[in-house]
Amino acid sequence: MSELDFLSVEAARADGRFRPVARSPMDRRLREARAEFEERGGRLVATRIPGEEEHALAIRDVTHLLPPPEGTEPPETHAGFAALEISGPGAGTVVRRLTEMPLDDLPAAGAVAHIRSWILREGDETYRLLFEQEYGHYLWDVVVDAAEPLGGGPKGTP
C-alpha cells in the first residue's frame, strides 16, 4: 500500500472472502424511504425510491458523484464529504430557507442550516450542497423537511 491509501475508498479490494462496500452517510435515510440500491464501482447507490414520481421537487443523494466540479475549493479527501442535490420547482426556495447566502453568485461557501457547506448551481432550479459527511443524516433530514411543504421528496439516481 502507498502511504495515504488508507484515505482512499478506491483502494479497497474485493477478494474471495471479503467484498468491501462503500455507503453514503445518507444510506440509512434512503433505506428508510425503501430505496432500491445498485452497486456502482464498489459504492451503493439508490436508484429508485417508491413514490418518487410524485415529487417534481427532488432531493437526491449525489455523494457518489464526488469529486465536485472545478471552481470549488477542492476538498483534500473526498471521503470526508457528502453531497445532495435539490432540483425542480421550488429548489431555490428550499435553499433560501436554509441559508442566508445570496444565490446569484455561486458557487459559494457558507452556513446552510448552521453547518458549513458549499452551494453549487447545476442548472436553473438545480442546486448541490457539498458538506462534511458527518452531517449527512442531519442535512438530509433538514432538506427533506424543508422541501416537504413545497411538495418535495427524495428521489434516486437511475
Add this chain to the structure above:
Amino acid sequence: MRLGPRPGERIDRSDEVTFTFRGKPVKAFGGDTIGSALFASGQRIFSRSFKYHRPRGLLCCSGHCPNCMMTVDGEPNVRVCVEPVREGARVKPQNVRWWLNWDLMAVTDKIGGPFTPVGFYYRTMIRPRRAWPLFERFLRSAAGLGRVDKHAGRKRRFDTENRHVDVLVIGGGRSGVEAARQAQIRGEDVVLVDEGPEPVERLGFPVLWPARAIGIYEGNLVPVEAGSTLVRFRAKHIVVATGALEQPLLFPGNDLVGVMLPGGARRMIELWSLRPGRRAVVLAGDDRALALAGELEAAGTEVVRVVDLRREQLREIEAWGRYGRLESVSLDGETIACDLLLASGARQPAYSLLAQAGARVEYDAKRGIFVPADLPDGIEAVGAVTGRVGRVAVTPATFNGASRTDKCFACICEDVTDKDMKRAIAEGFDSLELAKRYTTVTMGPCQGKLCHLPSIRLYARETETDEATIGTTTARPPWAPVSLGLLAGRPHEPAKRTSMHDRHKDLGARMMWTGAWRRPHSYGDPEAEAKVVHDSLGLIDVSTLGKLLVRGPDAAAFLERLYPNRFADLKVDRIRYGVLGTDGGRVMDDGTIARLDEELFYVTTTSTGANTVIEWFDWWNAVWGFGVETTNVTGALAAVNLAGPNSRELLGRLTDLDVSNEALKYLDAKRAQVAGVPCLVLRIGFVGELGYELHFPSPHAEYLWDTLLGEGADLGIRPFGLEAQRILRLEKQHILVGQDTDSESNPLEAGMPWLVKWEKDDFVGKWALEHVRERGPREQLVGFELAEGLGSVPAEGGQIVVDGKPGGRVTSARWSPQLGRPIGLAWVPSRLAHEGAEITIKMNGGFEQGRVRLKPFFDPDGGQLRS
C-alpha cells in the same frame, strides 16, 4: 347589518364560509375577516381590556389596536379584524371570566380604581414576601392577554426564508406602489410588502401580502412576517411607505364600544359592506375624516353632528354608555344621543421603521406631529410617512368632560389612564423613557401606534414643556407583535454522526452528546462491556477522534517545537503520545502522533479538540514560517478500537499483515488491507488491554464494523460504549483532557512530568512550565481508590476535604468491576500526592476515606499492553 351589494366590496357573496365563535356557527363570506363577520352577526364587544376588563369593540379595523384580539384555533392574540375567515376556524374570546358581555372581573373597573393605581403591584403586594407567588398567580390570571398554547410548536410549522433584493418597498399605498413601479422600470429586482387589510394594486412586480415588516436591522435586514414564514429581506435599498396613523382623542369614556377611528368605519363600509352604526357623530381632524360623513350617509348611518376640529375648538368631550356601549356624547355641554362616535386627531406619520434604521425624528409644532428627518443611506421614505398628511388639527392633550364620571385612556393596550400618567409624573418619573417603563404606556400590543403621540402630548402639558423638548422614546423592533414560533423558525439541531451511527442504534445503544457528536454511551450494560474487553474482545467506534495529516520537510521540526516532548527522533512507523500545551504551559489537548514517513505525520486529537488543534497548528505554522501542510481528515476517516486479549487473533484473520508481537509491536503504526479495506493500523491501548486502532475511509465503516463483529463472533467480540471505555481508562489512570484537566492545569501537576523534555531548546509553553517547576507543584492529579465493597461512587466534582476544609476535587470516578471497588482521579494538595496517602472524600452526605494510588490500578507495568 350587512348592506346590499356595493361596487368595490371585497366580499364574495357567492362564497359562504362558516366558522365557530364560542362553539356556535357564524356565517361569513369569502373576503370577510373574522372580525367583519362577527360584526355582521351582531357582535359588538370583541374583548375585555387588560387591567379593568372593560368591554372593547372594533376601533381601527387595521390590525393595530388590541381591541379585537381573540384566540383562533388555539393561537392567542390574533387580531380578528384583519384575520381572513377560514372554514371551520374555532374562535374564542380571551382574558374574560364567564362571557364577553358579562365578565366577572369587570368589578375591578368599578371598585379597583383607587386600589390599583399605576404600578400598584410594585408597592402593595410586596409584603409579606412569602405571599408574592399567590399575588402573582392572581395578577397573571386577572390581567393580560390570551393563553399561550404550550404545545403549539408541534401543531404549527414556521419557516424562515432569506431573500436578497435590490429594492424592498414597505407599504402598498399609492406612494409605495409608485416607488415599486419606478424601481421596476429601472430594471431593479423589487419586492413590495404590505400588511393589508386593503389589497394592493398589482402592477407586475412581486407583492407579499398580507405581510408585516417587523423591523429594520443593521445591514438593511428586514424581517417580514408572511403568515407562517418569516422572510428575511436583505435589500440594497429600502423604501418606507408606511403612511400615517390616525390618533385617538383623549376624553372620558374614549374607549366605549362604538367609539371608533374614522378609518376603521370607512374600511367596514368599503371592504365588507357593513353599516358601522345607526346614529353617528364625527369629530374630524383632517379632510379624510371629514369626507367620511358622506360615506356614512350612503351606508344608511344617520350623521347627527360633524365637527371639523381644525375650525371648531371643542373644550369638553365626554362619552357616556351603558354596559360599556356608547349611548350619547356631550360636546361642550350639548348632549347628543348616538351609538357611533368617530373621533381622531392628527394623522401621525408611522415613522417607527425609519427611526429604527437610524433616522432622526423631529416635532413639527405647526401641525402637531412628529416627522422623520436625516434618513440613513440606503433608506428612503415616500408618501404620508414623510409628513405629507395634509392640513390636520392640533388637538389638546386631553378633553375634560363635564361630569367626569368615566376613565380617560391614554393607552388602551395596557389600560393606562391620563390620571395614571399624571400620577407617574407627580411621583417623579418625569423623563418620558422612565415613565414609559413605569406606566408601560406604548409597551402594549400596539407598540405605541395609537398612544405614542397622545402620551408625549400629555407629558408635555403636565411638565409644562413642549413636545419638542420631551422628544420620542427609542424605537425598537418589533414594530408589531410577532409570534415566538416565527422568531424561532424551524428547529435545527446540527449533530455529527459517525459512519457507524445506525449500527449502534440497531444494536440498541443509548446515544449521548459529546461536543457536536452523538456517541454510544453503552449498549445496555457498561460494566459487562468493560469485562468483555478484559476477558475476550471489545469493539468501540472511535471515529470522533480528531485526525490530522501534517506534511512537509519541516513537519518533524514543527511538531518538536509545538509539543513539550520529542518528535524529531520518532522513527517511521512508530507512535508517541503527546500533550499539546498553550503558551501558558496549560494542557490544551492530547492524542497520539504516528510517523508515517520522514515528512508525514498522522496526529489524533480529542473528539472535541480537532478544530482548536488545527487552528493552533495553522497559527504556529504561519508564525514560524515552517511551510507545513495540515489537513483535517476527521470526517474522511472512520476509526474503531479493537481491544482485548483476542484482538490479535481477529486482526490476523482479516489481514495479510504480520500481526505477531515482534512484527507489530506496541506503538507501531502499519498500513494494511483489513477485510479488503485500506487501513492504518495503530497498536495503542487507551483502555489498557492489547488493542489496535483501525483508521479507514468512512464510507466503508458499516461494512468493516459488520465484518469485525461477524468474524469475531467465536472470539466473544462485543461492542462497547463510552461508559465502558471510561471505566477501563480509569483503571489505567489515563486522563481525559477537559474532564480531569481544566484550563489551568499543566502537565507537571497533571501527573505527566516525564512528558516534558527540558533539554529541548524551546517548545510552546516552556518558559511558563519552568516557572511552575521553580515554584514546585501545589496540587496534583492522582489516582485514588475507596474501600472494597463500598457500593457508591463519589460524584464527579465532589470535594476532597483536608483539615476540615475543601482541599481538592474528584474529576472522575467509577465503580471498577475488575477491582471490585470505586476508583477515580482527583486533584489533591501536593503533600498528599504520594502513594498510599489517606484522603477524605465528601460523599453520600458524609465522608469516606480513600487512598492515593500513583500507578495504574490495572496492569501497572504495562506488560499486558506489550505482550
